[in-house]
Amino acid sequence: MKKVIVIDDNTVSLVLIAKILNNAGYKAIVTDDATNALEKIRQEKPAMIILDIEMPEITGFELCRKIKTQDDLKDIPVIFLTANQETDTLVEGFQSGGVDFITKPFRKEELYVRVRNHIELAESRKTIIEMNKSRDKLYSIIAHDIRSPLAGILQTIDAIDQGFFDPSSELFREIIRDLKGRTNETNTLLNSLLQWTRMQDKSVALNPKMTNIYDVVKSCISLLELNAREKNITIELKVKKNYEAFCDEVSIHTIFRNLINNAIKFTPENGKVTINAKSGIRYVEVTVEDTGVGMSDEIINKILVENEHYTSFGTHNEKGTGLGLMIVKNFVQRNKGTLKIESKEGYGSKFTIGIPALPRNSSIPKKRTKVTEKKSE
Amino acid sequence: MNKKILIIDDNNEFRRLTKTILMSKYEVETAINGIEAFTLLQSGYMPDLIVTDLMMPGMGGKGFVEQLKSSGVFQHIPVIVLSSIDKSDEKIQLLQLGASDYLEKPYNPSELLIRIENIFKFRV
Missing domain, CATH: 3.30.565.10 (Histidine kinase-like ATPase, C-terminal domain)
Known part of the structure; x- marks a missing residue:
């Protein structure tokens, strides 16, 4: 079963997303601790990382940039969660290494499809x-x-x-x-x-x-x-x-x-x-x-x-x-x-x-x- | 009297071919790897030059050159290394260990002969 790790300081959000992912057949791993996220990711080796952007200790973008500096983690696709749809935000997100965005509130089908597509893409690339x-x-x-x-x-x-x-x-x-x-x-x-x-x-x-x-x-x-x-x-x-x-x-x-x-x-x-x-x-x-x-x-x-x-x-x-x-x-x-x-x-x-x-x-x-x-x- | 050359190569066909080429001018002995070569040397056979392959099971060309050039009795014997590997750092390594020359396989037979001749002509 493929693992998806979700990092968000909002526990309600975490529970909701975990439920959707679990129902879709993934194993959702949640944490609200963004500062120790790298260790957790390394430990779990997920197929996908979902990051909230607005977090107190470190923003989603900063965390994403950190992840991308790690050779063993940089190929895991990162999707951002945001309430903000402004273009500047989007651009910064992609520049920091993310592959997609999901804006809250979202429909569960949308989350599911985006996660699935990006996991498949990452796997194809690895195979090639x-x-x-x-x-x-x-x-x-x-x-x-x-x-x-x-x-x-x-x-x-x-x-x-x-x-x-x-x-x-x-x-x-x-x-x-x-x-x-x-x-x-x-x-x-x-x-x-x-x-x-x-x-x-x-x-x-x-x-x-x-x-x-x-x-x-x-x-x-x-x-x-x-x-x-x-x-x-x-x-x-x-x-x-x-x-x-x-x-x-x-x-x-x-x-x-x-x-x-x-x-x-x-x-x-x-x-x-x-x-x-x-x-x-x-x-x-x-x-x-x-x-x-x-x-x-x-x-x-x-x-x-x-x-x-x-x-x-x-x-x-x-x-x-x-x-x-x-x-x-x-x-x-x-x-x-x-x-x-x-x-x-x-x-x-x-x-x-x-x-x-x-x-x-x-x-x-x-x-x-x-x-x-x-x-x- | 003809000069004596020792050929070291584990490949039968290559050994025979090189022997035929060198036999036109020199007296040739052969060995299939570094260890057999040393056995020959220690039994009293003193060649004037050695041509050795690089890749051989047991003691390869590099090990052989290393040992030869650090031995008191045999270090003066010039060694030409033949290799089918095209790596310049390996070439430099072998030259540093004391090989007189390094040729890539397939080598031009006439070229090998001329290089050997030069070693004999210009060495003391």
């Missing part, structure tokens, strides 16, 4: 600021994740251009494979990003249907086979050919492509990536397991717990797991699936994706979207 912050963080992560492989590509091409490699040598062929790998990486990232952006537009519907999981996984593996072979990594596919699940094929493809790509990237030479599937009543569970470097619990938590407010992984991780996994998590949620991450540093990681086995409105009750985390010993 938060969204912008998230987006800015996302942009810097993207820039970083794409910049890395591109820097490598540029450097290698420069070196080839300047004649550091003998074109007939085996080393040269290796370098070319390097280039291909990194270009693919950047391409994958950009494609995932494009998809993710499209999916943020909630009006763009996913196209969920019964999808053959074996086919999707197999297709991802063929895309990434070369990368694996270069590091002599074995990919073992243990998914039954007839496993089907209800999901949007394109986004599921992106999920597996990202997971398998990461598995290969973070597994040292001669390692192994295993893809397994298990068919359950509610979900088809597909696991992507590697014998790679693993992840710390801290990083797992960051992926699973910190949602829209995506934080950077710090210096250790400029290799770009960040964006890929964020996309995986997002896509899993959109497909009403589940995600579980188990990992041990130095041993490997195991990602388990649960995809709904049946369409949503089937007879078997569907679980709500769930994202869980479990640490392995």
Whole structure:
């Protein structure tokens, strides 16, 4: 319930306004003590402040100005109560930071509407600021994740251009494979990003249907086979050919492509990536397991717990797991699936994706979207 | 006799690329982070110059330069720092710690070679 704090030296007025606000569904907090108002506001953290103007110790305008100097309180909208409708008063009120006026006597509907409108406005503004912050963080992560492989590509091409490699040598062929790998990486990232952006537009519907999981996984593996072979990594596919699940094929493809790509990237030479599937009543569970470097619990938590407010992984991780996994998590949620991450540093990681086995409105009750985390010993 | 250069970088491809570039003129050894580099140094390997990346797990470039330049035996070895981060205060910090030069990745291979050559030519 949203709180509205009312400060007025007239107790009759306070009681009246409190009654109107309470009836309208707000929690009214009243005080006639204007001098200690700041503490009270800070304590209660209301969605709206209503101030009387003509008060003995401090006027409403002065109090408003004081409130606006406080970083943690300045975004709370302030409405003034006055008996005076003169223009000078109005102007001074707005200049001191108020957003609206209610002149006494007033109708209760008027109070209600003005309060409601300004609370909604303040909330929209707050949401927009938060969204912008998230987006800015996302942009810097993207820039970083794409910049890395591109820097490598540029450097290698420069070196080839300047004649550091003998074109007939085996080393040269290796370098070319390097280039291909990194270009693919950047391409994958950009494609995932494009998809993710499209999916943020909630009006763009996913196209969920019964999808053959074996086919999707197999297709991802063929895309990434070369990368694996270069590091002599074995990919073992243990998914039954007839496993089907209800999901949007394109986004599921992106999920597996990202997971398998990461598995290969973070597994040292001669390692192994295993893809397994298990068919359950509610979900088809597909696991992507590697014998790679693993992840710390801290990083797992960051992926699973910190949602829209995506934080950077710090210096250790400029290799770009960040964006890929964020996309995986997002896509899993959109497909009403589940995600579980188990990992041990130095041993490997195991990602388990649960995809709904049946369409949503089937007879078997569907679980709500769930994202869980479990640490392995 | 060719001068010896030690390359420190945790990224396989980058390490190999830089090694190939430097091998055209110098004898090159590599390490994947600061700790491995120190192990090499303490085993008796004395390079004439060190090229190090900044971001590495374990001991990074900054820690390495700090330690190197405060060690009695190794502080005379010139160090070039490579980084993919474009921050001038970090650059200044590393130069203050004693790095001889600081290059941003991706670097122009010829530029790296010339800077190394200059260090060898004009240093006593």
